[in-house]
Amino acid sequence: MHKFTQEILRLVVTLVCATASVSSIAADASTKSAARKQIERGQYLVMITGCHDCHTPNFLLNGGKTPEKEFLVGGSLGWRGPWGTTYPANLRLYFQEITEEQWIKVAKEIQRRPPMPYYSLNAMSEPDVRAIYSYIRSLGPVGVPAPKFVAMDKEPSKPFVQFPMN
Numbered sequence: 001m002h003k004f005t006q007e008i009l010r011l012v013v014t015l016v017c018a019t020a021s022v023s024s025i026a027a028d029a030s031t032k033s034a035a036r037k038q039i040e041r042g043q044y045l046v047m048i049t050g051c052h053d054c055h056t057p058n059f060l061l062n063g064g065k066t067p068e069k070e071f072l073v074g075g076s077l078g079w080r081g082p083w084g085t086t087y088p089a090n091l092r093l094y095f096q097e098i099t100e101e102q103w104i105k106v107a108k109e110i111q112r113r114p115p116m117p118y119y120s121l122n123a124m125s126e127p128d129v130r131a132i133y134s135y136i137r138s139l140g141p142v143g144v145p146a147p148k149f150v151a152m153d154k155e156p157s158k159p160f161v162q163f164p165m166n
Helices: 002-048 051-055 091-097 100-109 118-123 126-139
Strands: 078-081 084-086 160-162
Touching: 002 051, 002 126, 091 126, 100 118, 100 126
Parallel strands: 078 160
Antiparallel strands: 078 084
């Protein structure tokens, strides 16, 4: 009888371990699926909100046919006006330097110089801001930082777009 009890106990332990392993695999697949959906939502939001228009070089000129490997690397085309000259940041580098919580705070409070539509970013829901973070982080770091802001009393190097156009 003692040997029979040991065999039953061994079978129960094996079943419990197998069940735990299957549950763990299912939970991991569910987590990966949720993360994938979050990244896809962020990709969609970045596309429809115009982030690429400034932060992806030549995106507007080629009708959005820029390869993803070149997305959101900032650029050297300046935007010059009464505020000085601004340049689109390399978001792929920037998002590697900040946490998701820092990004949420920035997105809600940021007030940048033109042409950055910070007011649109400020109005986004927290889930959308998180999705954007997930997507941009998923692209990985690449490229170089954008040029620094140039004050209005200094002449920026070309190219730049002049506002207002004279």
